Amino acid sequence: MDDRLKEEFRAAAGGQAIDPASSPADAERYLTDWRGTKTGAASLILRPGTTSEVADVVRLAAREGVPLVPQGGNSGLVGGSVPEGDGTAVLLSLERMNEIQLVDAEGATARVQAGVILQTLHEAAAESQLMFPLSLGAKGSATIGGLISTNAGGTQVLRYGAMRAQVLGLEAVLAGGNVLNQLAPLRKDNTGYDLKQLLIGAEGTLGIVTRASLRLLPAPAETATALVGLSSPAAALQLLARLQAATGGQVDSFELIPRIAVDLVTAHVDNTRDPLAAGHAWYVLAELTGTGAEGTQRGLLETALAAAIEDGLAADAVLAGSGREREELWRLRETIAEAERADGLAIKHDISVPVSDMPRFVTEVGAEIERRWPGTSMIAFGHLGDGNIHFNVRSTDALDRDDLIALRPEITGFVYEQIAAAGGSISAEHGIGTLKAEALARLGDPGKLAAMRAVKRALDPHGIMNPGKVFA
Amino acid sequence: MDDRLKEEFRAAAGGQAIDPASSPADAERYLTDWRGTKTGAASLILRPGTTSEVADVVRLAAREGVPLVPQGGNSGLVGGSVPEGDGTAVLLSLERMNEIQLVDAEGATARVQAGVILQTLHEAAAESQLMFPLSLGAKGSATIGGLISTNAGGTQVLRYGAMRAQVLGLEAVLAGGNVLNQLAPLRKDNTGYDLKQLLIGAEGTLGIVTRASLRLLPAPAETATALVGLSSPAAALQLLARLQAATGGQVDSFELIPRIAVDLVTAHVDNTRDPLAAGHAWYVLAELTGTGAEGTQRGLLETALAAAIEDGLAADAVLAGSGREREELWRLRETIAEAERADGLAIKHDISVPVSDMPRFVTEVGAEIERRWPGTSMIAFGHLGDGNIHFNVRSTDALDRDDLIALRPEITGFVYEQIAAAGGSISAEHGIGTLKAEALARLGDPGKLAAMRAVKRALDPHGIMNPGKVFA
Numbered sequence: 022m023d024d025r026l027k028e029e030f031r032a033a034a035g036g037q038a039i040d041p042a043s044s045p046a047d048a049e050r051y052l053t054d055w056r057g058t059k060t061g062a063a064s065l066i067l068r069p070g071t072t073s074e075v076a077d078v079v080r081l082a083a084r085e086g087v088p089l090v091p092q093g094g095n096s097g098l099v100g101g102s103v104p105e106g107d108g109t110a111v112l113l114s115l116e117r118m119n120e121i122q123l124v125d126a127e128g129a130t131a132r133v134q135a136g137v138i139l140q141t142l143h144e145a146a147a148e149s150q151l152m153f154p155l156s157l158g159a160k161g162s163a164t165i166g167g168l169i170s171t172n173a174g175g176t177q178v179l180r181y182g183a184m185r186a187q188v189l190g191l192e193a194v195l196a197g198g199n200v201l202n203q204l205a206p207l208r209k210d211n212t213g214y215d216l217k218q219l220l221i222g223a224e225g226t227l228g229i230v231t232r233a234s235l236r237l238l239p240a241p242a243e244t245a246t247a248l249v250g251l252s253s254p255a256a257a258l259q260l261l262a263r264l265q266a267a268t269g270g271q272v273d274s275f276e277l278i279p280r281i282a283v284d285l286v287t288a289h290v291d292n293t294r295d296p297l298a299a300g301h302a303w304y305v306l307a308e309l310t311g312t313g314a315e316g317t318q319r320g321l322l323e324t325a326l327a328a329a330i331e332d333g334l335a336a337d338a339v340l341a342g343s344g345r346e347r348e349e350l351w352r353l354r355e356t357i358a359e360a361e362r363a364d365g366l367a368i369k370h371d372i373s374v375p376v377s378d379m380p381r382f383v384t385e386v387g388a389e390i391e392r393r394w395p396g397t398s399m400i401a402f403g404h405l406g407d408g409n410i411h412f413n414v415r416s417t418d419a420l421d422r423d424d425l426i427a428l429r430p431e432i433t434g435f436v437y438e439q440i441a442a443a444g445g446s447i448s449a450e451h452g453i454g455t456l457k458a459e460a461l462a463r464l465g466d467p468g469k470l471a472a473m474r475a476v477k478r479a480l481d482p483h484g485i486m487n488p489g490k491v492f493a
Numbered sequence: 494m495d496d497r498l499k500e501e502f503r504a505a506a507g508g509q510a511i512d513p514a515s516s517p518a519d520a521e522r523y524l525t526d527w528r529g530t531k532t533g534a535a536s537l538i539l540r541p542g543t544t545s546e547v548a549d550v551v552r553l554a555a556r557e558g559v560p561l562v563p564q565g566g567n568s569g570l571v572g573g574s575v576p577e578g579d580g581t582a583v584l585l586s587l588e589r590m591n592e593i594q595l596v597d598a599e600g601a602t603a604r605v606q607a608g609v610i611l612q613t614l615h616e617a618a619a620e621s622q623l624m625f626p627l628s629l630g631a632k633g634s635a636t637i638g639g640l641i642s643t644n645a646g647g648t649q650v651l652r653y654g655a656m657r658a659q660v661l662g663l664e665a666v667l668a669g670g671n672v673l674n675q676l677a678p679l680r681k682d683n684t685g686y687d688l689k690q691l692l693i694g695a696e697g698t699l700g701i702v703t704r705a706s707l708r709l710l711p712a713p714a715e716t717a718t719a720l721v722g723l724s725s726p727a728a729a730l731q732l733l734a735r736l737q738a739a740t741g742g743q744v745d746s747f748e749l750i751p752r753i754a755v756d757l758v759t760a761h762v763d764n765t766r767d768p769l770a771a772g773h774a775w776y777v778l779a780e781l782t783g784t785g786a787e788g789t790q791r792g793l794l795e796t797a798l799a800a801a802i803e804d805g806l807a808a809d810a811v812l813a814g815s816g817r818e819r820e821e822l823w824r825l826r827e828t829i830a831e832a833e834r835a836d837g838l839a840i841k842h843d844i845s846v847p848v849s850d851m852p853r854f855v856t857e858v859g860a861e862i863e864r865r866w867p868g869t870s871m872i873a874f875g876h877l878g879d880g881n882i883h884f885n886v887r888s889t890d891a892l893d894r895d896d897l898i899a900l901r902p903e904i905t906g907f908v909y910e911q912i913a914a915a916g917g918s919i920s921a922e923h924g925i926g927t928l929k930a931e932a933l934a935r936l937g938d939p940g941k942l943a944a945m946r947a948v949k950r951a952l953d954p955h956g957i958m959n960p961g962k963v964f965a
Contacts, residue, residue: 037738078725127730127848127849128849128850129737129848130847137608150738153894172687174681178681180681186654195940196942199939201944205847205916206848207846207847208848208881209646209655209845209876209879209880210692211694211918211925212919212920212925212929213945213963214694214699214931214945214949214963215690215693216564216941216948218687218693219686219689219691219948221687221690223686227686231838237879238742239737239742244934265601266784267784268784269635269743269782269785311741313785313789322544363614373679374596374677375677375680376600376601377599377600378600407680408600408681409680409681410951444676446676446677446681446683448682448683448684449681450683452680465685466675467671468667468673468690468839469675470685472688476686476688477686480944
């Protein structure tokens with residue numbers, strides 16, 4: 022890109038630009054992804070501050086045929102937020118668009134720019150005794166625009182849905198520089214195609230999300246949390262159905278944890294312990310929230326768990342008696358990835374199947390993998406209530422790290438085959454990015470892929486929006 | 494259409510066809526809309542029984558360039574389900590595709606064909622102690638396919654969302670005859686564009702919904718219902734915020750009813766009465782559902798309403814003490830449209846604005862209409878919690894019916910102008926169909942309209958899917 026064009030881009034972005042050629046150190050954090058495994062190149066990094074600056078940049082890029090890569094917190098896991106290709110792309114960071122423009126306590130909505138960090142929104146909602154009902158590990162870096170563009174999930178999807186369910190309104194700049202204005206926080210609007218739904222989860226390949234109107238909810242008065250020991254994923258699913266019926270669907274989180282994960286966490290992570298007296302084959306971390314008289318949620322959970330133990334559905338359970346104890350229980354779940362890393366290599370899969378099929382999938386497909394590839398060991402954990410499991414394959418002492426790496430294509434191929442047979446998804450939470458683009462092209466429903474390509478061509482005819490992502 | 498082609502269509506639809514030319518009496522109910530105000534013409538009415546028959550019909554229509562008009566229960570309110578144009582269209586009724594293929598009690602999902610009637614699904618869910626959380630007046634005739642294609646709302650949107658929120662999976666036949674298969678009931682799936690979202694609310698202009706996987710919820714153990722008398726919509730909205738906070742968001746319905754509606758209902762509808770001792774300017778019908786010990790919901794509602802009366806936010810309230818009393822309260826709300834019709838003509842608007850702006854809109858815009866057009870009288874009622882109000886304009890004795898009809902364009906133009914200024918929607922629930930196509934073209938966001946046209950061209954390049962609907 023010549024200097025004249027760089028200057029034009031810089032001016033369009035309100036003067037906020039970093040040139041990787043002259044400032045490589047400043048550019049690095051934009052060009053290397055969170056996992057540190059992928060570094061891309063860009064001719065320029067722009068940091069616009071308003072929707073109209075974004076629109077100016079997009080119009081210029083369209084005129085010049087320059088690819089654009091939008092970026093939020095750069096904490097995605099599938100390579101979607103760093104540039105592919107030869108370095109001609111312009112990276113468009115939304116980080117300066119970090120204004121919470123409105124918290125409407127009466128309407129229970131917030132209007133934010135795309136670069137607002139999730140945790141900042143949590144804090145703003147809390148000031149009005151409200152909550153934004155989506156949270157995940159990267160909440161200190163993930164931005165609203167990125168969360169929307171990847172339709173992010175997290176630990177409360179069971180109760181409140183993924184990011185799509187939180188978006189009441191959206192503003193985006195489309196490939197030609199047109200602004201799609203569906204920003205009004207309407208709970209109901211049936212005036213033609215709901216195009217914002219198309220932008221949600223499109224990973225920046227159809228347009229750049231610039232602002233959103235989000236729903237907020239009353240902050241719950243009470244949280245009740247328990248760790249339950251039980252014999253199988255099937256028992257866990259039955260327990261979930263009971264809890265949902267007993268509470269009228271107030272289960273926020275229902276996380277499945279295998280024995281091996283508890284062993285790895287307690288071995289590798291400081292200040293962790295299994296609070297149940299005996300070891301169990303499987304564990305569930307269950308959390309309810311709600312209101313009513315003090316102790317209502319705890320009482321509901323206690324009664325339901327006592328009945329489950331009485332009936333032989335669960336073996337043992339412990340309820341958190343304080344905020345600190347709750348954190349301890351969550352620490353067992355939230356440090357599994359860290360413990361996995363400390364233990365060695367794992368081939369990771371972020372999959373979903375219909376909820377009622379999950380026990381079979383975890384048990385049978387897991388056993389089949391260990392049988393087919395001796396020396397492998399499954400670690401399957403996560404959001405059982407969403408039908409979404411991190412279905413990871415480790416090596417034991419009987420299998421070298423390098424041998425496991427060599428088996429990756431075979432093993433992942435087998436997992437995806439089983440997913441396809443179960444009508445499941447090869448990316449439940451993380452999206453496609455570049456990491457799964459080839460797999461999607463190979464395994465996706467042909468009718469859906471054809472329609473996706475048609476929509477992409479229609480809204481981005483010159484292919485300048487985040488090229489190389491989603492589509493192989 | 495010549496006989497040879499008719500025969501080919503009939504064969505594609507499994508032999509199930511009605512020819513309006515030879516069987517006009519049989520054809521009538523398909524060609525006249527529910528309101529009885531619009532009759533269209535079709536060269537043939539087909540009643541396929543399977544997705545593959547629908548695909549065969551669509552491929553044939555694409556080959557021959559024949560327009561297709563899909564139809565569910567034909568109970569829409571904006572003319573979307575009867576043919577426009579010169580009578581060359583083929584009407585595709587989904588009514589024979591009425592099979593509930595699966596109720597998965599453990600996974601809390603149902604898989605149904607598009608022609609299943611809403612009430613039938615309610616009954617099937619109840620047999621498994623579950624519920625399908627969407628209901629509306631036309632539940633005895635509206636079909637799942639139609640509800641999806643119009644993203645229908647109803648009386649529980651506040652708690653459970655509109656139809657979009659209930660759809661976990663979708664199967665549709667696109668314009669070329671390709672089948673879009675996103676039918677698996679996945680709670681999480683981030684593999685490329687979520688195209689089913691585009692079909693939801695597209696009113697059959699992008700494809701024909703053939704099957705759906707829907708979420709079910711535990712049937713609530715207890716329902717508590719109250720009618721509250723208060724002084725203004727602003728007080729009603731404050732009461733809603735209190736109830737939501739007190740119950741942790743368990744308010745299913747929160748319906749605003751003006752004095753005039755109660756007067757019309759009690760005057761025109763048998764077996765109705767105002768159960769509150771004194772008359773009030775405004776009423777709210779509020780309903781909570783949930784679980785817990787017997788009387789929990791009633792207790793929550795009673796306590797919150799007593800505090801509201803104590804604080805002067807509400808003037809009076811009555812709680813339903815039995816199922817019969819609950820029905821009586823709902824009858825006051827559900828017969829408003831009937832009472833309006835009995836009373837005379839009303840110019841109807843199905844609008845939404847941001848929830849917190851609703852009190853201002855109802856009060857100020859309503860007063861302005863009565864001031865500008867002497868002899869008119871507002872009747873604004875409906876889903877306050879969704880920001881969605883039926884904002885209707887009646888004539889009083891001081892204004893003839895014909896004069897009101899003559900004023901319709903002016904008055905509706907003014908309402909839509911005010912809606913645009915408030916960032917609201919000119920069709921909150923009912924869709925666009927033919928009735929509002931011109932208004933959408935004139936008032937819609939230009940960026941959105943351009944993108945809608947691009948998507949329509951991309952997925953239906955020959956314009957055979959429900960032509961004349963949504964787009965003017």
